[in-house]
Amino acid sequence: MCSSRSSTAPYLRLSTTHLACLSAPLSPTPRRRWPRILAAVLLPLLVLGGIGLYGAWRVLWRPNVAESAEGPAYLFIRTGDTYQNVLLTLQKFELLREPATFDWLARRRGYPQRLRPGRYRLDFDLGNEALLGRLMRGEQDTVDFALDAFKYKPQLARQLQRQLEADSTSLRVLLNRPEWLQQRYGVDTTAVLTLFIPGHYRLLWNTSAQGFIDSMAAQHRRFWTEVRRKRADSLQLTPTEVHVLASIVQRETAKKEDKPLIAGVYLNRLRRGMKLQADPTLLWAIGNFGVRRVLNKDKLVDSPYNTYKHKGLPPGPITSANRQSLDAVLKPAAHDYLFFCAQAGGSGYSDFAATFAEHKQNARRYQRWLDSLNIKR
Known part of the structure; x- marks a missing residue:
């Protein structure tokens, strides 16, 4: 053991013993090992967490609707369709980038048991979470239903079937039920056609035949101010x-x-x-x-x-x-006009007359024009 006792001399005298003590190696200072331990534990956790977050983002929020130059796609789910039919439609028309992630999340959210028919717009920025929410809440996109002028009930029924899910047979049956029409709309099987005013209407694609008549009757009431x-x-x-x-x-x-x-x-x-x-x-x-x-x-x-x-x-x-x-x-x-007939020349306008004599002159003029067309042919 080294001793460092002082001498009585006014100056410091170092003995060989002191020199030996000074030259001896210092005992090592304990190093701080906790950063290494912390890094060894946290790094794998962070990596696993990052992988988990990426996986969650990919399944839940990553845009999964396939883009198209033709604009947003639409998913049609018919009344009575199964989840398997919906999945096949998404795959057949390549509406999703990753159908598998949608299927995985849909089954865990119970979507197959909560299917709602309709016409759904698939925007390109929709992830599985947002898409499933839209489908499960039944947030449909409406259809621009163009009602053209028609003369007979079958023509109306064909327009319905061409643009909506409802079938033409159901509509034709309802349009020929006199008691039901009278009780519900106050019209008979002939006057019921007055309920349908041509124009453009916003309707849900899966509107039923009765719902369609109800909508047209409501528009009819609004017209008659x-x-x-x-x-x-x-x-x-x-x-x-x-x-x-x-x-x-x-x-x-x-x-x-x-x-x-x-x-x-x-x-x-x-x-x-x-x-x-x-x-x-x-x-x-x-x-x-x-x-x-x-x-x-x-x-x-x-x-x-x-x-x-x-x-x-x-x-x-x-x-x-x-x-x-x-x-x-x-x-x-x-x-005071009581007569009219088409103008000669095919303009689409009419000539009007207050007396039959004037009308006959207009009619002859039109007939001569028609005859001239026949001669030219």
């Missing part, structure tokens, strides 16, 4: 009669300017108790709208739609009248 009802009353017409007359006007011309004039002609004839003698009603009766010229033999057909035989309006519309035609009847032009 208090102002329009008062106008109909002033003409001594019911809303249904306005629809019937508007359907005739619509078949007579496509020219917006002529519609109020033609409506005025028919209203003048109704007030005087004259037969309408409307060719479109006769064509409806014989079931041929392709006839360009009505013949005398056609006027003999036995039908309540033959306005050459029967006074007043026919029992129902001959086509679905649009808003323009309806408003033309509700706001007719004021004049």
Whole structure:
């Protein structure tokens, strides 16, 4: 053991013993080992955590809808479809980048037991979590339903089946149930066609046939405002009669300017108790709208739609009248005309007359033009 006792000399004297003590190696200082231990434990945990977070992001939030240059895709789920059908549709049309991750999450969320039919928009930024939420909540995208003018119930039924899930048979059955129509809408099997006003509507793709009629009836009620009802009353017409007359006007011309004039002609004839003698009603009766010229033999057909035989309006519309035609009847032009016929030259406009003699001159002019076309052919 080294000793360092001081001498009595005024200066420090180092003995060989002191030198030995100074030259001896110092005992090692204990190193701090906890950073290594911490790193050895945490690093694997961080790696595993990172892998887990990446996996969760990939399954839950990573955009999984396949992009397309044609825009967002749509998934149609029919009433009664199974989850397997939905999965096959997603795979067949390659709507998802990774169908397997969607399937994995869907099964764990119980989606196969909570399937909801409809038309769903698949935006490109949707991950599985957001997509499943949309499907399970039934957040459908509506359809722009274009209702075109139609003359017969089967034509309406075909429009329905072409654009919505509902089948045409269901609609045709409902349109021919008189008691049900009267109780629910206050119309018969003929007047029910007045509920359908041509135009564009936003509907759910899986709207049922009854839901479709309900929607059209609601639009019909919105059209018939208090102002329009008062106008109909002033003409001594019911809303249904306005629809019937508007359907005739619509078949007579496509020219917006002529519609109020033609409506005025028919209203003048109704007030005087004259037969309408409307060719479109006769064509409806014989079931041929392709006839360009009505013949005398056609006027003999036995039908309540033959306005050459029967006074007043026919029992129902001959086509679905649009808003323009309806408003033309509700706001007719004021004049004394009782006759009109198509103008020569094929402009689509009409010549109007207050007397039969004037009308015959206009009709001859039009007939000569038609004959000239036949000669040229």
